[in-house]
Amino acid sequence: MDGEPFALESDLQALVERNMEGMLGVRFLASEVATGDGHGGRIDSLGLDETGSPVIIEYKRDTSQSVMNQALFYLDWLLDHPADFRALVQRVLGDGAVGTIDWSRPRMICIASDFTRYDRHAVRRLGQSMDLVRYCSYGGGELFTLILEESSAGRSLHGSRPPIKRAASRPVAAEVDHLAGISPAMRQLFGELDSALLGLGDVHRVSLQTCLSYRTLKGFAWVVIQKGALVVTLPLDPKKVELRPGFTRNLRGLGHHGGGDVEVRIRSAGDIQAASDLFRRSFHTVV
Template identity: 30%
Template sequence: MQLIGLSSTSRTVLEKEIQEVFERDYDKLEPGLKHVGSFIATSVGIMDSLALDDEGNPVIVEFKREGGSSYEALIQAMDYAVWCSESSSWLEKTVRTLGHTKPITENIRIIVVAAAFDERIKRAARSLEFDVQLISYAMHEDTDKTLLVPRIEIDTAGTLSTKETQPPKSKEQHLKKLSEQLANLYAKYEDALKKLPNVSVNYQPQNYIGFQYKRQNFVAVFPKREWIRLDFRLTSEEARTPGFVEMSGGWGYFHLTPSTFDQAMQITDTVYKKVAEGG
C-alpha cells in the first residue's frame, strides 16, 4: 500500500506531515479505522492522534519521523493508554465532543508509526497487555512527490501465541460479530480448507481461528464486525497478489470479502503447497 501526500522531496520531512498523511488514509491501514482527533491534551501529555476501529475500540496512535526514537513513542503511547483506561469517562466524552456517536469499548489499542523498530522494541510490544501494532514506513521519491509505504512489523492482536492458558472459544463465539453475509462467506472458506488433506481447524482461545497442516498453523482467520482478515505464512513475493500486506516474521495478511474470495483461495493454495512441501 502506498500513502501519497508529501509534495516536496527537497527538504526534511516533518513529523507533523507524516502524521497528516497517515491520518488521511487510516482506512487503508485497517478497514474501518477512523480518525477522531489530533494533538489531544491529556493530564500526562499531548496525544498525537486518536482513532476508532470498526469495533469501537479506541486506538492511540503515536508518530516519529525518520531519526526519531521509536522507543520514546512506544513509552508515550503506553502512558496515554494507561491514563485513558483509568479515565474512561473523559475518553468517551472526548470522542463525543469530536463528533463521533458510535459506542466505544474499554479495549484500548496502540499503534506506533516510525521509520524503523529494533528487536528490543518488538519484544517490549509483545509483552504489553494492550493490543499493539508497530508500523514502519519507507520513503520513496517520485518526480514531484514522496511516497510513504507502510509495513506492519508487529501486530500483537494477530499473534499466534498466548500469554496465558485459556479455554478455547467456540465457533459461535468467534463468529458472533459477523453479519450473516460474512458468516456465510467464512463458512464457505472453512469448508474449502477442510477438504484439503491433513488440514484441521482449531478454534483458539485468542481472537483468531487457526487452520493447521499436521498441527502446524499456516492460516489464521480474524473475524471482525465488517470484514475478515486472513493471515498467511507467506511473504509478498510468495503471495504475488494485489492487496496482500506483508508483516514481519514471514507472515502477511489479506482481507476476505465476497469479491476477493477467489484471490484468497489462490493465496491459500500457495501457502498450503508451501507447508505440504515442508516450507
C-alpha cells in the same frame, strides 16, 4: 530505491491522519489530544478501529525508543478517561458509534522509520495490544508505504488490577469465551475455519467482546459463532462478489458485528473450501 524519513514529524502525522481508515483500518477522531495536568502531554492521534477498539497512534520521523513508552503512558490516561473518549466518539462519529466501543483490547500503533531489536522484543513481552509499523517514503513523499514490523494482540483488560483510587473510572470488559456452549461439531468446524484464516499468512486472531477478529495491521475477517453457523464478514466490495442466497450476502447499510460488507455463512467444511478464494482476496486487500 533508498527510502528517506520525513523532514518533519508533523508531515508524517498529517499524511496518516488524512488517510487513516484506508491505511490502518482506523476511523480518525482527533489530533494532538491534551491529557491534562496530571499527564502533561498530548496524544498524537486518537481513533476507533473497525471492531470498536480505541486506538492510540504515536509517530516518530526516525528511530526512537520513546515512541512505545509514550503510547503506554497515554494508554493509562485513556483507561482513566473513558467518558472523555465516549464523548469524542459521539461528537465525531455520532451516537451509533458510541455503542460499538469495545474496551477489551485498546490498541496502540507506533509509526516510525525503524525500530530496534529491543523494541520488537518488548512488544512480544508487554502483553498489550501494540503494532510497530515502519514507514518508508520515496521521492519526496511521492510514494509512501507502511510495513508491519511487529505486532501483539495483547491480553484482555479482564482481570486487570488498576489502583483502587481509579477502579471506579476504568472500563473493564469481561473475557468472552466465544466457544462456550457450542456443539462438538461446531467446535470442530470452527477449528477448521480458524486454521484456514490463520494459514493465510502472518495473521493474529483477537478475541473481542462481540466477535473474533483476524488481522495483520488491518482486519480482514471477523467471525461470529452462532448455534448453526459461523458468520464471517469480509472487507470486500459486494458488487464484485457472486452472492449466493444462504451463503453470501451484501451487508452494506445493515448493522453487524465486525467490519466488512460481505457476509459468508459457514455450515460445513465444504463451505470453508468454497469460501477460500474470498478469504484470500480479503487477506490480500490488507497486506
